[in-house]
Amino acid sequence: PDAPHGICGASADVLVTRNLLRAVAAGLGCYIHVVENTALNLRNTAIEKGTLKGLGALETLCKKFGITGTDDHEKALKVADAVLADIYKPEYVKMDLVEKMAYPPRFKVWKELGILPGGSKSEVFRGVVKTSTNLNSDPVNMLLDCLKLGISTGIYGLTLTNLLNDVLLGEPEITMAPVGLRVIDPDYINIMITGHQHTMFVRLQERLTDPDVVAKAQAAGAKGFKLVGCTCVGQDLQLRGAHYTEIFNGHAGNNYTSEAILATGGIDAVISEFNCTPPGIEPICEELLIKQICIDDVAKKANAELKPFVFASREEDTNAIIDELVAAYKERRPKVKLNLFPEHGYDNTLTGVSEVSLKKFLGNSWKPLIDLIVSGDIKGIAGVVGCSNLTAGGHDVLTVDLVRELISRDIIVLTAGCSSGGIENCGLMVPEAAELAGPKLKAVCKKLG
Numbered sequence: 484p485d486a487p488h489g490i491c492g493a494s495a496d497v498l499v500t501r502n503l504l505r506a507v508a509a510g511l512g513c514y515i516h517v518v519e520n521t522a523l524n525l526r527n528t529a530i531e532k533g534t535l536k537g538l539g540a541l542e543t544l545c546k547k548f549g550i551t552g553t554d555d556h557e558k559a560l561k562v563a564d565a566v567l568a569d570i571y572k573p574e575y576v577k578m579d580l581v582e583k584m585a586y587p588p589r590f591k592v593w594k595e596l597g598i599l600p601g602g603s604k605s606e607v608f609r610g611v612v613k614t615s616t617n618l619n620s621d622p623v624n625m626l627l628d629c630l631k632l633g634i635s636t637g638i639y640g641l642t643l644t645n646l647l648n649d650v651l652l653g654e655p656e657i658t659m660a661p662v663g664l665r666v667i668d669p670d671y672i673n674i675m676i677t678g679h680q681h682t683m684f685v686r687l688q689e690r691l692t693d694p695d696v697v698a699k700a701q702a703a704g705a706k707g708f709k710l711v712g713c714t715c716v717g718q719d720l721q722l723r724g725a726h727y728t729e730i731f732n733g734h735a736g737n738n739y740t741s742e743a744i745l746a747t748g749g750i751d752a753v754i755s756e757f758n759c760t761p762p763g764i765e766p767i768c769e770e771l772l773i774k775q776i777c778i779d780d781v782a783k784k785a786n787a788e789l790k791p792f793v794f795a796s797r798e799e800d801t802n803a804i805i806d807e808l809v810a811a812y813k814e815r816r817p818k819v820k821l822n823l824f825p826e827h828g829y830d831n832t833l834t835g836v837s838e839v840s841l842k843k844f845l846g847n848s849w850k851p852l853i854d855l856i857v858s859g860d861i862k863g864i865a866g867v868v869g870c871s872n873l874t875a876g877g878h879d880v881l882t883v884d885l886v887r888e889l890i891s892r893d894i895i896v897l898t899a900g901c902s903s904g905g906i907e908n909c910g911l912m913v914p915e916a917a918e919l920a921g922p923k924l925k926a927v928c929k930k931l932g
């Protein structure tokens with residue numbers, strides 16, 4: 484470890500940037516997998532003239548992309564095709580939507596730096612090649628590639644995935660929702676969902692409240708079915724919970740909380756399609772007879788049944804899955820002792836904050852928020868987003884402590900992903916959390932109720 488170079492002559496800078504670029508390429512690959520499937524689901528729904536719940540988001544996308552159409556389905560098809568066409572381009576052809584989506588001054592800088600991304604699937608390929616043994620040894624060149632891949636991740640993997648989800652699943656609405664282990668209602672057949680590809684659950688969500696399907700649950704002794712949110716897909720369902728009040732019982736927790744959620748015994752099945760579905764849940768499912776079904780083999784668990792999501796056969800596949808859920812419930816409930824925590828979590832957690840819903844809440848203008856920042860009542864806004872991890876003091880410890888510190892200094896925190904799963908379960912997203920804020924932010928919160 485003390486040698487200035489590796490045996491091949493690579494410096495520490497080369498080794499570190501090579502590993503970083505490889506990790507960034509892998510991360511982009513994951514995000515592009517999600518946006519690709521989301522766009523394909525929107526495309527197929529548009530062709531079948533299925534339900535589009537977020538027409539506001541569709542209009543936003545059409546406006547940004549310069550798309551017109553005779554009806555919403557035609558527009559949705561064109562939007563999905565525009566996204567797919569971009570991500571399937573070769574690496575040497577720049578993607579068209581970057582300029583349409585990006586903040587113009589930022590786009591200008593990217594252009595000047597020469598980091599406008601080509602087709603993102605091909606960029607992942609190039610990143611893997613570039614970081615293989617004794618290929619690129621220029622740290623600056625590799626770091627510029629990290630930035631380039633980051634642009635694809637942000638615009639396609641995050642912004643566009645969210646907007647396409649909005650079109651299919653409905654746009655977020657600001658509301659109060661329950662979180663934590665309390666959302667597990669033992670009277671129902673409980674299905675924990677994990678992953679990031681919410682559009683794969685659309686048909687299942689709809690079917691689970693159909694009278695013939697509810698009757699199957701009732702014949703087995705349950706009141707019906709409930710989806711219990713976990714990881715990012717649960718967080719996403721919570722965000723859009725206003726559209727799913729009947730089937731979605733709340734977000735129980737984030738990535739590693741999934742083990743505790745399952746250990747309650749109240750979950751009858753896990754349906755997973757992406758990360759984070761940690762291998763640590765496998766022995767718990769084994770022990771507590773929890774059925775595991777995986778609908779995308781990229782996240783196949785060792786003891787899960789693989790039932791890949793196929794849009795064309797989703798009706799038969801969904802019905803078959805429902806029969807398996809009922810069978811799992813009937814088999815396990817008489818044998819498994821429940822260890823519920825109905826006191827864990829909160830009933831009134833703020834959710835549904837998006838760029839659109841927040842602006843609407845503020846009276847269709849950002850001015851009230853900007854005024855509060857200018858006057859110093861709010862010192863600023865900080866983002867605490869993405870994955871939480873176990874390394875800094877324990878699960879969620881760093882994120883929760885950080886948020887406590889920020890709000891005590893009159894800084895508003897915007898949170899998403901598994902960070903918010905921990906922050907909300909620790910009571911920092913309920914109105915009562917105003918008591919933990921600094922005096923100025925507290926006064927603003929109280930004024931807003």
Ligand code: SF4
Nearest residue numbers: 714715759870900901
């Ligand atoms: S936020 Fe991170 S830890 Fe949570 S599900 Fe998404 S990828 Fe996994």
